[in-house]
Every structure is written in structure tokens, then in C-alpha cells.
Amino acid sequence: MNGKIVSCGIVLLDPDGRVLLAHATGTNHWDIPKGQGEPGETEAQSARREMIEETGFDVAASRLVDLGRFAYRRDKDLHLFAARAKADELDLSRCVCVSLFPRREDGVMIPEMDAWRWTAPAEVDRYASRSLARLFDASLSLADLHRRL
Template identity: 80%
Template sequence: MTGKIVSCGTVLLDPAGRVLLAHATGTNHWDIPKGQGEPGETEAQSALREMVEETGIALDPSRLTDLGRYVYRRDKDLHLFVARALQDELDLSRCVCTSMFPRREDGVMIPEMDAWRWIAPAEVAQYASRSLTRLFETTLSLAQLHRML
């Protein structure tokens, strides 16, 4: 056992091959919906729960394709799934984040994510963290995932 944290997430692609990224409140970075599993959850259950908590989008488990586990950072691996967004999931104005955390300055509870965007593969580096950008640029090609779905 490596002792690494494993974060489970979903790479949700729209029909044009853009990826859904959510803005982490109070930061300047965007990320795929992901997070650590809860006791008793499978990786897929964790990824689906995180998607609902961070976007309000509920995916049927049958739509997920398991991509496996990837090295992400020294302290964290990602177990990722991919799915294609359906027509009624493309309108990101309907997204809502129910996952809350205390704001550093004053402890007020605020949503973990506060904005959502469809990002073209070529634009990922402008939004995402270095770790996520590196993953998509070196190991997990968004263009290949788009063709696969």
C-alpha cells in the first residue's frame, strides 16, 4: 500500500470533445469534478457522488467508462472515469455545488465549486492546475477520449 490519497473523478466530455471543468472557490484554478471516496464506496460510486456534489449532474453508472488509476501528484493518485454529456447536461447555468467548506478568512461555509465551463483541450493549460494539465497533455489525451466515446 502506497499510503497515497486516491481521488476519484469523472472526465465529462461534451459532443465537441470539450471537458467540463469546475472553478474551485477562492482559488484561481479549475478542476474536473473529483474527490476522495467515503468508507464502503467503490471508485465509481465516489466519482458519481463527487459529480453530483460539485455540479448537480447525476450520471447513470452505466455511462461511465473506467480509465483506471493515474499518478497525479507525489501525495495523490486519481482514479478516473469518462462519460459523454447528454443534451440536457450541456447547460452549465443549471450546475450547483452542494459540497461546502469553511472559508479560510472567517470560517463561513461556502461552496467548494462556484463556476463551470466547457474547456477545449487546447485551453486546459489556461485553466487547470499544472498536475491536471500535465495528465491531459502526457498520459490521458482528451482527443483520444473524445474519439473513444
């Protein structure tokens, strides 16, 4: 291992090739559902658990396409999977985040993600963190992924 943290996530695309982004509470950026694995989890199990915790969507392992590991930041790599959203996953009003963290100001436990959106590849730069936007721009074309799924 190179000592980097590995965060596992799912790039969920709708039928039009838009990517699911979740708003990180208390920040100005949106992200794909992702996070670090827990002891004993495979990358796919970690990605699925993070998706459930951050959206409420349970994406079956059989639906996942393993995209592999990507350089993300100096301290973190991403192991990503892709899936096409099913009809019952298109309504983002159904999303719920059960992963909580303490709010900086007062320690009150709040959801890690507080909003969700389908985002066209051309709009990702407007919403996503620089690291995620760079990954989709340089290493993982959403348009190519849309054609592959």
C-alpha cells in the same frame, strides 16, 4: 496500497470534445469534479457522488468508462472515469455545488466549486492546475478520449 490518497472523478466531455471544468472557489484554477471516497464506496460510486455534489449532474454508472488509476501528485493518485454529456447536461447554468467548506478568512461555509465551463483540450493549460494539465498532456489525451466515447 502505496499510502497515497486516491481521488475519484469523472472526465465529462461534450459532443465537441470539450471537458467540463469546475472553478475551485477561492483559487485561480479549474478542475474536473473529483474527490476522495467515503468508507464502503467503490471508485465509481465516489466519482458519481463527487459529480453530483460539485455539479448537480447525476451521471449513471452505466454511462461510465473506467479509465483506471493515474499518478497525479506525489501524495495523490486519481482514479478516473469518462462519460459523454447528455443534452440536459450541456447547460452549465443548471450546475450547483452542494459540497461546502469553511472560508479561510471567516469560517463561513461556502461552495467548493463556484463556476463551470466547457474547455477545449487546447485551452486546458490556461485554466487547470499544473497537475491536471500535465495529466491530460502526458497520460490521458482528451482528443483520444473524445474519439473513444
